[in-house]
Structures are given as structure tokens and as C-alpha cells.
Amino acid sequence: MSTPSESERDLFERVYTFVRSIPPGKVVTYGQVAGSIPGVALTARQVGAAMGYVPKDVPWQRVVGANGFLPIAKRSPELKLLQRRLLAGEGVVFVSEESDRVDMARSQWNYVADETGSLFEDEG
């Protein structure tokens, strides 16, 4: 497994497009991404698969697990550390120095999408 299959690429691109729209300092969950691709029914697992082949210009660190934990931690402690560092660098707050959970109440991206798939931040 080193490259996404032909059938996956289209779907993955949609996921990447959405992820690129997440503002710095904010995060979304896999399930949130899955439910935010217009016209396509995705599962959180598929989003995870897409993240496995994420291009360099996609802020993958802004996608976290439900509850703010970092699913990559189970597979790669190194990547977990990198993700934590990247997020901290853009101001994302963690529950504690010892914890690897993002403070979702403070950093989760709240948004609304229109029919065209365009996203708008919903800060109140």
C-alpha cells in the first residue's frame, strides 16, 4: 500500500479539498469530515484512509478523532508527536500537557455549508 487506487483518488480529492478549508487553529473530527462532503456518503474510516495518502499541501493535523484524541497515535507515536507539535504551533489548545487530547470546546471548527458545498464559519 503506497498509492491510492484509481477509484479512491476522486473521493480522496474531495476530502482534501474540505480539509484545506479548515482555518488554522481549528480542528474537525473524522466523522465531521465524512459528513461534510456534498453529494457523497462517506464513513469516518474512509476519511482515515484518505489521510493515509494526504498530499503535502493539506493540513492533515487539523483532523482529529471524536473527543479530540489523535487516532494516529496507535499506529505511529512519531506522527502523533508531529501532529501535536503542528497543532500547538497554530494555537490549538490541548486538554493538558500530558494529554494528547485537543480541547474541542475551544478548538473545534464550527461551520455551516450551503448547497454548493461552500463553507462558512459559524462563530455565533
Added chain:
DNA sequence: CGGCTGACTCTGG
């Protein structure tokens, strides 16, 4: 068609 595999999520102990 059957079995395996997840950068997931939820529930229960």
C-alpha cells in the same frame, strides 16, 4: 462470493 483490513466511533467494565 467470502474473508481481511483499517489515521473511526460507541459502549461497557
Added chain:
DNA sequence: TCCAGAGCCAGCC
């Protein structure tokens, strides 16, 4: 709070 188990579903042998 942490850990296991089960459900999930598309994609790939």
C-alpha cells in the same frame, strides 16, 4: 480514565 470488544463500510485480494 483507560482498555477491549463490536459495529461499521468501502475497497482489495
